[in-house]
Each structure stands twice: as C-alpha cells, then as structure tokens.
Amino acid sequence: MIISLIGYMGSGKTTTGKDLAKAIGYEFVDLDEFIEQKYQTKIPEIFAAEGELGFRKKEREALHEILTNTNIVLSLGGGTPVYYNNMEEITKNSVSFFIRVQLPQLVKRLENKKETRPLIAHLTNDELTEFVAKHLFERNQYYEKAKYTINVSNQSTLQVLDQIMNHLKAEKTRN
Ligand SMILES: Nc1ncnc2c1ncn2[C@@H]1O[C@H](COP(=O)(O)OP(=O)(O)O)[C@@H](O)[C@H]1O
C-alpha cells in the first residue's frame, strides 16, 4: 500500500510523513527530497533555472516513478495535486490524506519558512495571508479529492498522526 499526504505548504506533510512511516515500518519518500536527490539540485534552484513549469514536469515524472513502489509513505508537494492528471494518479494508486490546516496556523508556520519555498519567498509577512487565502481557494478543490481529510487547528503532529492511524486501522479491517 502507498499512503500519500497532500495539503498546502506548511501543513506538515513532510514532518508527519516521516513520523508515520516510522510508526508503521514503511519507507518514507518526500517528493521534493526525491527530486532534489535525483537532479542534485535544490527546489529553489530548479525554479530559478527552469521556471515553475520546468519544476512541474520534473515533479510529474518523479511522482510517476514513485507510484510504482509499495509500502511507502509519500509526502507530496503542496502543488502536486493541482497539475496535469496528478491527483487522478494519486487517488488511483494510494490511500490519500488531505491535511487541512486553518489559514492563520498555516501563515504562522510559513512566516519564517519562506526561503525554501519559491512561490512565497518574495512575499512580506503582511502579504502572505492574502496570498495563501487566495491560493487555498484555488487549490482546495484538488485537495478535497483525497480519500480522507484530517482537520488541524492546533493539534500536534502526534495528534495528527493518531488520526491518520485510526483511519488506516479501519482501512485494513475493511480489506
Ligand atoms: N501539527 C503541527 N503543529 C505545529 N507545527 C507543525 C505541525 N506539523 C508541522 N509543523 C511545522 O510546520 C512547518 C512546516 O512543516 P512541513 O512538514 O515542512 O510541511 P509541508 O511539507 O506540508 O510543507 C515545520 O516547521 C513543522 O515543524
């Protein structure tokens, strides 16, 4: 089984994915880290050299490659479900979880974590709220296609993990 985590930048996909993989003994794959290793380049450098479109093409290819695996926890990038038919591939080949974090929490987390995320790196903290609000409005329709939604306001990563594990238990007894 592949378990995929989707959601906006800062929703905790990478952090929670690592913990989840450890808890259930699956291999952990982070799509951004996979791309960085494959091309020996950091994400902001790919955006700078090839633009967002160049990154999205690499992202789609990497996704395709990873989805042939089994028994992995896959943390996606915030934009992965939005491009090409990626979300269709994700829902077809994995048990998907949308980690939905409230806007103020997202913004608070992203304020000092902008530089590794080229889409928001140029924004001031004041501009961030408006940008994220609009961006979420556009993207939520894709995220909402995930099989399960985990709602997060102030829950710790451990609490998020717990909710995911409960759904997985139910998933296993059904199969
Ligand atoms: N449940 C949580 N509560 C508080 N902070 C969190 C939680 N989950 C993640 N974070 C923090 O939010 C930031 C972004 O997390 P990250 O896993 O990189 O998100 P993503 O991969 O979705 O962009 C990190 O600093 C991380 O420590």
Ligand SMILES: O=C(O)C1=C[C@@H](OP(=O)(O)O)[C@@H](O)[C@H](O)C1
């Ligand atoms: O939302 C996006 O379009 C992006 C999210 C990033 O991943 P995280 O969601 O892990 O920050 C990374 O893939 C890239 O900077 C683009």
Ligand SMILES: [Mg+2]
């Ligand atoms: Mg991440």
